[in-house]
Each structure stands twice: as structure tokens, then as C-alpha cells.
Amino acid sequence: MKKNLHLLAVGALSLVLAQPAMAQKKAPAKAVKTVTKPATSPALPIDPNVKIGKLPNGLVYYIRKNVEPKNRAELYLGNKIGSLMENEEQLGLAHFTEHMAFNGTKDFPKNEIINYLQKAGVRFGADLNAYTGFNQTVYQLPIPTDSAEVFKTGFKILANWAGKVTMDGKEIDNERGVIIEEDRQRGKNAQQRISKQLLPFLLGDSRYAKRIPIGDVDLLQKFTHDKIRNFYKDWYRPNLQTVIAVGDFDVNEVEKLIIANFSELKNPANEKARTYYSIPDNVQPLVKIATDPEQPYNVAQLIYKQKQGPVKTEADYKTQIAQNMVNNMLAARIAEIMQKGNAPFLFAQSSYGPYQGGMIWDMNALQTVAVAKTGAELEKALVAAVAENERMAKFGFTAGELETVKKKMEASNEKQFKEKDKTKSSAYVQQYLNNFLIGSAIPSEEYSYELNKKLLQSISLADVNAAAKAMVTKNNQILVVQAPEKEKANLPQEASLIAALKNAGNGVTPYVDNAVNKPLIAQAPKAGTIVNETKNDKIGITTLTLSNGVKVVLKPTDFKNDQVIFTSFAKGGASLASNDDFLSAENANLIAQSGVGDYNPTQLSKYLAGKNAAVGAYIDDLYQGFSGNASPKDLETAFQLIYARATNPRKDVEIFNKNISDFKVITANKGSNPSSVFADTVQAVMANYHKRGMPTTLADIDKINIDKAYAFYKDRFADASGQTFVFVGNFDVEQIKPLITTYLASLPSLNRNENFVDNGVNPPKGKVSKTVKKGLEDKVSVQLVFHDDYTYSAENNVMLDALKAALDIKITERLREKESGVYSPGVSLSVQKNPAAHYYFTISFNCAKANVEKLINAALEEVNNFKNNGVTAEDLQKFKSEELRQVELSLRENGYWLAYLTNRLKYNDNVEQVLDNTSRINGVTVDATKTAAKKYLNGDNYIRLVLLPEN
Known part of the structure; x- marks a missing residue:
């Protein structure tokens, strides 16, 4: 369906503020810095809960026991070196070295590190990752601690990265294409071209400007193997390295593992000086x-x-x-x-x-x-x-x-x-x-x-x-x-x-504060009552039915000490708007963004200062409701915000019109961006060019009317009888009941018994191919979509998850490792139950124009292999390990339970199905995946979407 304009604006403007591309796998955490004060100021003491040590070879280690999450540890290898250490023959080889650490070490040949960890439930990219910057190269390894063998192997892997990368010549040559494709995926766009113009100014024509981590593409294609081997030998040395271990483990045992694995590492005989650079x-x-x-x-x-x-x-x-x-x-x-x-x-x-x-x-x-x-x-x-x-x-x-x-x-x-x-x-x-x-x-x-x-x-x-x-x-x-x-x-x-x-400062005058000093709710609402209460001890929830028809599902947890999160839903949403008014209805969320009652957004922020409470209202295609969070002590403020947003929305013409004016500019400008043009085409094709699913145009924006948007917002929240609220977090059921009866049971109720409308916005059936030609450089974007109606169930969904996970592994192995034609291909899975059950598998990647047909054919070959053979036993084991590890973590997260309970209630599913997650996952077999692949990846409904450069 069409996205709301306010969401489009946020996404579009985020592109404006992007920093010049540094071509890292993952952005490093921002170091906290401030003005250095005189040394007479007391130094901040080191936390006694962290054990800091130093090996004779100079490697520094930090160890801390921490039980969140349980049975897990975070292991990092930090190197105080980056692209600034490269000489003129090594431009880009600091980053290339980071790649090579995953392509063969003394104890883990070829891709065995990734293979081993995936079997242990560690996800490549999402968990296992690394990044290279100007000054540092960091490897991160989240790992389970409930398996002694896997946990010990984690330190062995870190030590292999630190000093035992083999730098096999064939592997180096295979990785060249991947690095080139990383540059293509992250760049070959306006941002990269503009960055090349601006970086000498932003970086002061310093060494920083001459050592961008991605390096020189021509050099990366031609450098001799000794150049990268020399970089690794010179700079990956213990006196520039740290091992950091934080997690659910015994600190003394971890210290022994660090000593055992890293003491043998040696510094080079003739060390190169580690110079520190600045900008002028x-x-x-x-x-x-x-x-x-x-x-x-x-x-x-x-x-x-x-x-x-x-x-x-x-x-x-x-x-x-x-x-x-x-x-x-x-x-x-x-x-x-x-x-x-x-x-x-x-x-x-x-x-x-x-x-x-x-x-x-x-x-x-x-x-x-x-x-x-x-x-x-x-x-x-x-x-x-x-x-x-x-x-x-x-x-x-x-x-x-x-x-x-x-x-x-x-x-x-x-x-x-x-x-x-x-x-x-x-x-x-x-x-x-x-x-x-x-x-x-x-x-x-x-x-x-x-x-x-x-x-x-x-x-x-x-x-x-x-x-x-x-x-x-x-x-x-x-x-x-x-x-x-x-x-x-x-x-x-x-x-x-x-x-x-x-x-710029001429004529400026002092700021005038415009704070509002009024109550959020002018008159206390007339409380309702709880007319029914049931408990489900198996999953720890209490369900209340209120006198106005509202349902409230409560799950107290101890996962966070100071957090309560909640959401609600009721059927209807923008689907109930007529074709003439749906554009205004879809953007009724602008009313929610305009503040509440007498408070505009700035004034509301000031009013809430000192309170940890936030509540928003939403209207999407099929539902409307509220979502928010609060500290336990500020729960009443959150309930007041729910009541105020439902009964006293703010109609601010100035804010509304400012948003509409901004959206026009964004919509008018997006045609110059190839990615935006392609995204619009994808949206139109996937909606089968249905009027309500098409990208927003300038003519559409002119049809958005504040009076209609405001009236639609008011109507959607005029009847709370269909609302179901879900609260998860640190609260007591009995203590929260008075807030529920005061602020939720008092919401207006009309008992309209509404449902959403299926307006027929569905993807096209059959085989569809659409090619867009937009863009100046050799950069192609591909999306291959397999989709169809299906029976929505927990059993079918876990089978789809298994196919997605295994296909993701195979597509990466084929397109990245074997073909060296892409950087980070992906397989995504999307499922929906309403208004009609449908699934979407999407294979996506970027590549060079010369390789597009070869890589598409390679991807389709892997899909056919799935249909003929199913998932391999090894890949199925990886899926099960990763999925079970994620389930274990998720069950200790408030956010997981909020989403889980909301979806089960929204779809009228069995709320206890979570209890069978482990057995469902373990029940997936190779034979079953073969049958499923033939069914879900048959290609009867297949959409090919390609973005090619203009020439």
C-alpha cells in the first residue's frame, strides 16, 4: 500500500544528512569526546567491575561478567590501526585485510569460521561482523556461553584474526570482486560523487583525505599479494590490539583463555611507528x-x-x-x-x-x-x-x-x-x-x-x-x-x-519561551469498570474486558526495571475511506503529529520534561490505535496521553500546511534519484497499479485536505469498543487496574463492530518483468520476487522461515563467494494474514551491468536446486541453531512479547503457540523443505524488477 507522506519525508531527508561514504561494513560506535580540561581536575575512576590486564607482548584485555543476555558473551578484537597506516601501494588494503580474516586462517581454512559459527547459532552480518575506519579495525563476535566448546573456540577465532590470517593468493583474488562490488553497492551515486568533491575540504587535504577506507578501485584490482601480506604482518600485532570479553561467564576462566590464545602472538622485529594524524x-x-x-x-x-x-x-x-x-x-x-x-x-x-x-x-x-x-x-x-x-x-x-x-x-x-x-x-x-x-x-x-x-x-x-x-x-x-x-x-x-x-547574527533578538501551563486533560474522565477478567498462566497474561468494550492484555515481566511498553489496535484504518478521500485519510497521521489539545509538539515536549512517557496515535491501512512507553512511575501520564490523543486531537493548520508544502518539494525532487524512481516502480508493480497503492504524486498531494484528515482521525477514534491494548513490562496487575478503568474504560464507545475493507490492492499474478533505466553509472539493482496466497499458520510460517534462511546462505555462497559478483545479496521474507494471507520471497542484490543476466540466472539456479533437492542437512542445522538461539534471546525481551501478543490477537491466533516454537523449529526436515520449496518457490507468480543505468 501507499506510504504515508510523513514517513516518506523522514526517509527522504535522512539521505540529505548522510556523511561521505567511508565504505565500512558497520559504522563504529561514536567515541564520546569533549574539550580537554586542565590536569588538576580529578580523573574519573575506572569501574572496579572490569578486569583490565596486559600480556607481555603488549596486548590489552578487558573482562567483565554481565548476565544480560544470559548464556551469551560479546567478544571483540580491537586493532588500533586502519586505513591511515597504508602506504601508497596499499590504498584500501586495511579494509581488504578485514575481509580476508573471514577467508582463511591457520586453524580455520577458507570460510570455515563463518561455517562453524553459523552451526553454533551465530548469524553472519547480524551478529558476526567487522568494520574498518581511518584509525581502527574492529571484529565483533557475539557467542553463546552455554557450550564450553563453542565459547572456547570463540577466543581461538579472535586469536586467528589477530595473527594467523593465511592470505592465500587464490582467496585474495576471489575477494577482489567482492570489494569492488562493495564500492559499487555503497557508491556509484550522487553521494559518492559529491563526497569526492567535498572530502579534501572536509578533511583539510590531510592524510585522512588520501586514505578513504574503501581505497583505490584500480589498485584493488591489480595489487600483488605481497602488498596485503606486508600490511597484515606490519600492523596486526599484539601491542596495537585489545581483546574485550563481556558476558555470562567466569572472569578468571576467560582470563586464562586469553592468556592461552594470545600470549604466543609476537610483534615484528622492526616495528613501524604508529603515527597519529589530525586535520589542519x-x-x-x-x-x-x-x-x-x-x-x-x-x-x-x-x-x-x-x-x-x-x-x-x-x-x-x-x-x-x-x-x-x-x-x-x-x-x-x-x-x-x-x-x-x-x-x-x-x-x-x-x-x-x-x-x-x-x-x-x-x-x-x-x-x-x-x-x-x-x-x-x-x-x-x-x-x-x-x-x-x-x-x-x-x-x-x-x-x-x-x-x-x-x-x-x-x-x-x-x-x-x-x-x-x-x-x-x-x-x-x-x-x-x-x-x-x-x-x-x-x-x-x-x-x-x-x-x-x-x-x-x-x-x-x-x-x-x-x-x-x-x-x-x-x-x-x-x-x-x-x-x-x-x-x-x-x-x-x-x-x-x-x-x-x-x-547571520545581525538583528537577532533573545528567544521567547512559549511554554503552556495548562492541564493535559481539562476534566477528569468518568471512570468505567472491568466487566471480565481471565488469566493464562502458561504465558503469564491477564485479559480484562472493560465496560466500554475495550480489551486489555497485561503481561508483567522483569526483563527491564524501568520499562513498560504498549500498543493497541482496532480494525478499520484507512481502508474504510472512500476512493475520493483515501489520500486525506492516509495522512490523518499528520493530525497525530500536530500535538494534542492546547499543546503543539514543542510545548508538549516541555510539558513532558522530567517524565519518561511517550504516546503516539496511528492509522495504517487496516488498523488504528496507540503505541507508547513509560517508566512505571509515569504510567499515569502515558494513560492521560492516550485519553487526550483519542478525545482531544489538535487541528493545527500551520503545522499541517507546512508538512504538505515540504512533501511537495520532496515529491518533486525524488525523480532525480535512481533509487527513488526504482522504489516507486517497485511499489506500483507490486500493487498491480491499483489507485490506492500507487506512489504519491504532486496531484495527489493537492487532494489532501486538513478538514477531511481531521474528521477521519476523529472518526477512527470515536469508537473504542474495538480497541485491544497490550501492555508488557514492569508493572503490577492490580496497581495498573485503576489507571485502566479511569483512562481506557472511559474512552468513547459506539459499538460499531467495525472491520477493515479489502480494497483489492494485490500483487499481479503470473510472471511479470519490469526494467527501469535511470542512473549515470554502472550500477544495477535487482529484485526477484516469488509470491502467492497461502494458508497462514505457525507451521507454514516456520517452514517459510527455514526456506528463507537456507536460501539466503546459498545465494550468498553462489553470488558472492563463487561468482564474486555482488557484495551483500539478501533474501527477505514477508508474510501477511490480512486482508488476505500472502507470502513474498525477495532475492535482491546490486551488481555491474555486464553481470546482471549471469547473476540472475545463477540465483534462479539456486532456487531450482531448492525445488529439486530441498535444503541441505547442513544448512538446515544452521537455520535451527540460529533460530533457536534467537528464540531464547527473544523470550527475555519486552519488545518481542509486545509484537508477539499483538499479532496473535490481531490475527485471532492461538496465543499459546509460542510454547511450541522449539518443537516446530526442530520438526522441520529436509524432505519437508523439498516439498515446501516446490510449493512456495514454484515460480508461477514471479516478478522480476531491474534498475539499469540510462546508457
Whole structure:
């Protein structure tokens, strides 16, 4: 079905703010950095719960016992080396080396590491992964601890990565194509082309600019094997490495495993110096305008660079908190401007933090982005965004703003401390990795909590305003513009932009706070009653039926100490709108985004400061309802928000029209982006060109009417008798009942007994092929879809899951490992029960134009093999291991139970089917998969979708 416009906008604008591509498998965690203070400030103490040691060869290790999740551990190998260590003959080989670690080591030949771990239930990509940056290369291995053999082998694998990668020549040559395809998949687009223009400015023509991790494509195709072997020999050495282990294990045993596996590693006799690089300062602003035919938006970004160091002392910590306060308050001001009908920008953002995503260790920046509707309006948009920086630098913030942000941060501090015994192991791993790489402090939760409390009380308005003023520097400014080629003649010139920056603060006046001081609900609702109560002890739920027909399903858990999450649903949704009004109905969610009652979104945020409670309303194709979360202490606020959103929605013409105006710009511009054009085609084909499933056009947007949207929203929530609420988390059933009777049993009820309507938006039957020609470079996107109606059941769904998992393995082995023609092919599975049961298998990948038919044929061969032979016993074992491990983890997650219970109730399924998950998974056989493959992958309903370059 057609996506709502507000969702399209979020997705489209996220592309605007993407950093220049660094070609990593996974983005590293951002190192927390702040201004280095004098050494006299007390150093933050190291958490006593982590054991830190150092082997004689220089390898540093961190070990911590942590039982969330149970029977699991996070193992990391961190290397303090990256692409900056490459010489001119090795451009891209740091990243290539990371790939080779998965292609054969001394103890695990070829792909045996991946093979072994998949059998143990570790998923490649989702769990097992690695990334390469300028300064670091990191390998991550989440692993079960309830199998002593598998757990011990995990350290053996880390040690093989650290110093035993074989670098077989044939494997190196096979991997060249994969690396080239990674560059194609991540690049060959406007973003990459613009990045090449901007990086010398963003990185100061430094070594960083000359050592982009993906490297030089021509060199990667031709380098001799000795170049990568030399890189590995020179730089993968224990005195630049760390092993981090956090999980449900015995610390002393883990220390023995580290000593046993890593002590034999040796440093090279003639060590190369590990040089640390930075980027140069600039006194005068640097300006660069970059255009591209496929760039969809007019974007200006002003960067104020600052040299920074990691958080080590209390003074650092205090400055960090003040900077976080500034970010929060500045973001609120800009969000307030964006709600206005005369907002000078389509989108804006201003935030202080790590420069280039933390990839440059000693640099932070205030980075301000403005997106304009046209090139001619870009200067005005930029000046308006920069004026907010100047406003805060000149006049600071108000006492009211500071009080609001302190309430928010105090509530966050309390919540984090309450969850300290439920902290996931992965969170600790990132802290220890940052300590190893850049020296950032690792205080305990208890210390951090108390220090936060003290500093939040002591930080004054003057402290915050000083931090704000320090961010807006007059030197180290970089201004970059990204714009469509067609707007080139309309863009401001460099001199004009510089002059605009200098004058941006002229005439700014102090900010005026617009907080609302009214109750969220003007009059307490008349409470209803609970008319029926049942319990299901097998899955731990209590079901209440209320006097107005609302049903409430309650599942108390101890998975989180300070979390309650909930959602609701009732049949109907936008399906009930007429063909003439469905565009307005589909975008009635804009009403939910406009605030509630007397509160616009900014005012509501201020009202909720200090409370951990959030509630939204939604209307999708078939259902409408509410969703949200709260701390147990703030549950009443969450219930009040549900009641207010149901009974007192806000009709804000200015906000609504601003959204519509923005959507027009986004819709008008997306035609220049090949991916957007292809996505629109896919959407149209999959909806069989049904009017209600087509992509949104400018003509469609003109038909969206606020009065119709508001009326539809009101109508959808006028009858709560069909609503079913599901609550999961840390609450007591008896204590939550008064909130339920007061705020849910009082919701209006008309007993309309509604159902959704099947409007006939279905995929085409038979064989369909559609090719789109759009794009300047040699980059092809392929989607192969196998679909059909089927009988929706737990048994059939687990069979589909098994086919998907095994086909994913085979497609990766064939297209990536054997053909070397793609980087990350994927097989996705989507199933639905309503309005009609249907499944979709989609094989997707990117490749070169010359290989497209060969790779499609190869993919179809693997599908045919499935139909003829079923899933192999080995791949079925991998599916079962991975699936059972995920089930084990999921059953301890509030989010899993909320989704599970909601779907079972929504589809009128047996809510106890979760109890048979293990037996269902173990019951899948090779013979059964063969039968299933013939049925579900028969190709009778097959859609081929291909995006080719224009030439």
C-alpha cells in the first residue's frame, strides 16, 4: 500500500544528512569526546567491575561478567590501526585485510569460521561482523556461553584474526570482486560523487583525505599479494590490539583463555611507528559548492571545527553535560521554527559532537545543516539556521529552557541507573573499546549516576551559555553546499555565502519561551469498570474486558526495571475511506503529529520534561490505535496521553500546511534519484497499479485536505469498543487496574463492530518483468520476487522461515563467494494474514551491468536446486541453531512479547503457540523443505524488477 507522506519525508531527508561514504561494513560506535580540561581536575575512576590486564607482548584485555543476555558473551578484537597506516601501494588494503580474516586462517581454512559459527547459532552480518575506519579495525563476535566448546573456540577465532590470517593468493583474488562490488553497492551515486568533491575540504587535504577506507578501485584490482601480506604482518600485532570479553561467564576462566590464545602472538622485529594524524586548522572560512545531476536537494552545511580530547576528568564530564544541554535546547528551538508555516527551511539541524561520525579522533564540531526548497532560497535557509547559533551565542538560553532540559536529563539519569543490572553486554564492550582506542574514561554506573546528579544540580545557566558560546567559533569554519546540477545557476556564490555567514547574527533578538501551563486533560474522565477478567498462566497474561468494550492484555515481566511498553489496535484504518478521500485519510497521521489539545509538539515536549512517557496515535491501512512507553512511575501520564490523543486531537493548520508544502518539494525532487524512481516502480508493480497503492504524486498531494484528515482521525477514534491494548513490562496487575478503568474504560464507545475493507490492492499474478533505466553509472539493482496466497499458520510460517534462511546462505555462497559478483545479496521474507494471507520471497542484490543476466540466472539456479533437492542437512542445522538461539534471546525481551501478543490477537491466533516454537523449529526436515520449496518457490507468480543505468 501507499506510504504515508510523513514517513516518506523522514526517509527522504535522512539521505540529505548522510556523511561521505567511508565504505565500512558497520559504522563504529561514536567515541564520546569533549574539550580537554586542565590536569588538576580529578580523573574519573575506572569501574572496579572490569578486569583490565596486559600480556607481555603488549596486548590489552578487558573482562567483565554481565548476565544480560544470559548464556551469551560479546567478544571483540580491537586493532588500533586502519586505513591511515597504508602506504601508497596499499590504498584500501586495511579494509581488504578485514575481509580476508573471514577467508582463511591457520586453524580455520577458507570460510570455515563463518561455517562453524553459523552451526553454533551465530548469524553472519547480524551478529558476526567487522568494520574498518581511518584509525581502527574492529571484529565483533557475539557467542553463546552455554557450550564450553563453542565459547572456547570463540577466543581461538579472535586469536586467528589477530595473527594467523593465511592470505592465500587464490582467496585474495576471489575477494577482489567482492570489494569492488562493495564500492559499487555503497557508491556509484550522487553521494559518492559529491563526497569526492567535498572530502579534501572536509578533511583539510590531510592524510585522512588520501586514505578513504574503501581505497583505490584500480589498485584493488591489480595489487600483488605481497602488498596485503606486508600490511597484515606490519600492523596486526599484539601491542596495537585489545581483546574485550563481556558476558555470562567466569572472569578468571576467560582470563586464562586469553592468556592461552594470545600470549604466543609476537610483534615484528622492526616495528613501524604508529603515527597519529589530525586535520589542519583554517583561519578563513573554506567554501565548496558541489552539484550533481542526481542530487535531489539543496543543502548547505556550516561546520565549526574544534580540537578535542576524550572525557577523562570530572571537568571533562561537566563540559560534556553542558554541551548535551545545549544540543537539546538548540534542537528544540529549530524544531519549533520548522513547525511554522513561514519556516525559512525545508529542514534544519544544528548539533555539537564528534566530527565525521567520530572517525577523526581529536576533532569535534558544531555542524549546522539547512535544506532549502530551491537553490535560490538556499542562502536564506542557511542564514536562518546559522542565526540560531548566533542567537544562543549572543543571548544564551532562558532559565525556563534550562529547567526543562535538566528535568529531561535527570529523568534519563534515573532511568539508566534503575536499569544498571539489565545493561546489555554490548554497551560495556563499546565503552571499553573507546577506552582502548582513545583513552576515554570508564567509570561505574554508580559513580556516573552520582556525578550526573551532582553536576545537573550545580551547572548554572552561565555554565551552559558559556558552552554554547564556545561552540560558535570564528575560525575553523567550513561551508559546503550540495545541490542538483539543474540549480547551479540559482545557487549563491562563495563570496555571497561568506558575507551571509558574517551577517547571520545581525538583528537577532533573545528567544521567547512559549511554554503552556495548562492541564493535559481539562476534566477528569468518568471512570468505567472491568466487566471480565481471565488469566493464562502458561504465558503469564491477564485479559480484562472493560465496560466500554475495550480489551486489555497485561503481561508483567522483569526483563527491564524501568520499562513498560504498549500498543493497541482496532480494525478499520484507512481502508474504510472512500476512493475520493483515501489520500486525506492516509495522512490523518499528520493530525497525530500536530500535538494534542492546547499543546503543539514543542510545548508538549516541555510539558513532558522530567517524565519518561511517550504516546503516539496511528492509522495504517487496516488498523488504528496507540503505541507508547513509560517508566512505571509515569504510567499515569502515558494513560492521560492516550485519553487526550483519542478525545482531544489538535487541528493545527500551520503545522499541517507546512508538512504538505515540504512533501511537495520532496515529491518533486525524488525523480532525480535512481533509487527513488526504482522504489516507486517497485511499489506500483507490486500493487498491480491499483489507485490506492500507487506512489504519491504532486496531484495527489493537492487532494489532501486538513478538514477531511481531521474528521477521519476523529472518526477512527470515536469508537473504542474495538480497541485491544497490550501492555508488557514492569508493572503490577492490580496497581495498573485503576489507571485502566479511569483512562481506557472511559474512552468513547459506539459499538460499531467495525472491520477493515479489502480494497483489492494485490500483487499481479503470473510472471511479470519490469526494467527501469535511470542512473549515470554502472550500477544495477535487482529484485526477484516469488509470491502467492497461502494458508497462514505457525507451521507454514516456520517452514517459510527455514526456506528463507537456507536460501539466503546459498545465494550468498553462489553470488558472492563463487561468482564474486555482488557484495551483500539478501533474501527477505514477508508474510501477511490480512486482508488476505500472502507470502513474498525477495532475492535482491546490486551488481555491474555486464553481470546482471549471469547473476540472475545463477540465483534462479539456486532456487531450482531448492525445488529439486530441498535444503541441505547442513544448512538446515544452521537455520535451527540460529533460530533457536534467537528464540531464547527473544523470550527475555519486552519488545518481542509486545509484537508477539499483538499479532496473535490481531490475527485471532492461538496465543499459546509460542510454547511450541522449539518443537516446530526442530520438526522441520529436509524432505519437508523439498516439498515446501516446490510449493512456495514454484515460480508461477514471479516478478522480476531491474534498475539499469540510462546508457
